[in-house]
Amino acid sequence: MVVLVTGANGQLGQAIQSISGKYPEIDFVFCSSSDLDITNLENCQAVFSNYQPQFCINAAAYTAVDKAESEPAKAFDINANGPENLAITCKKFNTILIHISTDFVFDAYFSDGIAYYDRELRLPLKSDFGLTETDVPFPSGVYGLTKLQGEQAIQANWEKHFIIRTSWVYSQFGNNFMKTMLRLASERDSLSVVADQIGTPTNAVDLAEVLIKIIQSSNHPSSFGIYNFSNERQCSWYDFANEIFRQKGVSIDLKPIPTSAYPTPAKRPAYSVLDKTKIKSTFDIKINDWQTSLSACLKQL
Ligand SMILES: NC(=O)c1ccc[n+]([C@@H]2O[C@H](COP(=O)([O-])OP(=O)(O)OC[C@H]3O[C@@H](n4cnc5c(N)ncnc54)[C@H](OP(=O)(O)O)[C@@H]3O)[C@@H](O)[C@H]2O)c1
Numbered sequence: 283m284v285v286l287v288t289g290a291n292g293q294l295g296q297a298i299q300s301i302s303g304k305y306p307e308i309d310f311v312f313c314s315s316s317d318l319d320i321t322n323l324e325n326c327q328a329v330f331s332n333y334q335p336q337f338c339i340n341a342a343a344y345t346a347v348d349k350a351e352s353e354p355a356k357a358f359d360i361n362a363n364g365p366e367n368l369a370i371t372c373k374k375f376n377t378i379l380i381h382i383s384t385d386f387v388f389d390a391y392f393s394d395g396i397a398y399y400d401r402e403l404r405l406p407l408k409s410d411f412g413l414t415e416t417d418v419p420f421p422s423g424v425y426g427l428t429k430l431q432g433e434q435a436i437q438a439n440w441e442k443h444f445i446i447r448t449s450w451v452y453s454q455f456g457n458n459f460m461k462t463m464l465r466l467a468s469e470r471d472s473l474s475v476v477a478d479q480i481g482t483p484t485n486a487v488d489l490a491e492v493l494i495k496i497i498q499s500s501n502h503p504s505s506f507g508i509y510n511f512s513n514e515r516q517c518s519w520y521d522f523a524n525e526i527f528r529q530k531g532v533s534i535d536l537k538p539i540p541t542s543a544y545p546t547p548a549k550r551p552a553y554s555v556l557d558k559t560k561i562k563s564t565f566d567i568k569i570n571d572w573q574t575s576l577s578a579c580l581k582q583l
Pocket residue numbers: 288289290291292293294295314315316318319320321340341342343344345360364382383384385429448449450451452456457
């Protein structure tokens with residue numbers, strides 16, 4: 283079985299590469315952005331023609347959340363046109379497309395201790411476990427909007443797809459919050475981290491394992507559609523930083539601050555915990571809590 287991975291040098295792409303040796307039955311084709319530019323339809327079709335993949339994992343994306351506010355056309359090209367090109371190409375080659383999306387398609391928030399997922403309609407969450415796949419997306423920034431447009435382009439063009447929404451991805455690879463915290467701690471005596479945005483960290487290696495599990499599952503095509511995946515439980519960015527330093531034995535003066543004290547070009551959701559009931563029951567998976575997965579990742583550093 284041939285599985286083609288786009289964006290192979292990104293965090294998730296490298297995480298998939300790191301576990302690929304465990305699956306000799308899968309013939310992985312890892313494509314960097316120079317091997318396969320997802321914004322170029324002809325390039326996509328030429329590469330697919332060469333490898334004839336049964337599955338394509340789209341790990342390519344424009345992920346610079348703040349920069350996207352000043353580069354909306356580039357973000358749209360990579361996050362919306364790119365998935366559309368892949369969907370058209372997958373249809374032509376009858377390839378199942380596994381696309382990665384984000385919790386930033388939502389803009390949920392708290393009021394009086396209740397989480398609501400929509401600022402205009404003020405609808406409370408349907409599930410006690412977080413945002414579900416059927417909650418109405420409502421992105422607040424360019425990144426989230428273009429990722430939602432990418433999901434919609436896939437849905438409009440090719441039914442054989444899985445869209446996996448994930449959150450707060452980190453790993454031993456690339457740039458991410460965990461590595462930034464450890465770097466800053468080596469440079470400073472104190473740090474202030476936002477404590478009023480609640481979500482769940484996701485170890486990219488756990489996500490990579492779930493993607494393989496989906497590929498190996500026997501319940502396609504009835505399972506095509508949108509799924510949430512992150513590690514279990516929830517925390518704030520401050521809690522996440524605190525746990526990184528606790529597990530690493532780093533001593534630092536860590537201060538919790540409100541979002542208002544750390545203005546950024548892009549607005550972030552105040553609440554983005556994802557309900558994983560659907561992915562757990564459909565693919566029979568158990569998910570580690572975020573502290574356990576953080577520990578596994580820190581051991582790899
Ligand atoms: N990181 C997070 O916290 C987070 C949270 C939720 C969801 N996600 C989603 O998870 C997925 C993986 O994210 P990640 O953290 O692994 O991202 P990443 O580390 O930023 O990697 C993205 C990769 O996409 C490649 N790329 C950019 N433009 C491309 C193009 N036109 N054609 C082909 N490849 C292109 C980049 O290659 P170059 O370096 O060569 O440009 C890079 O290797 C993305 O869909 C992202 O939206 C991420």
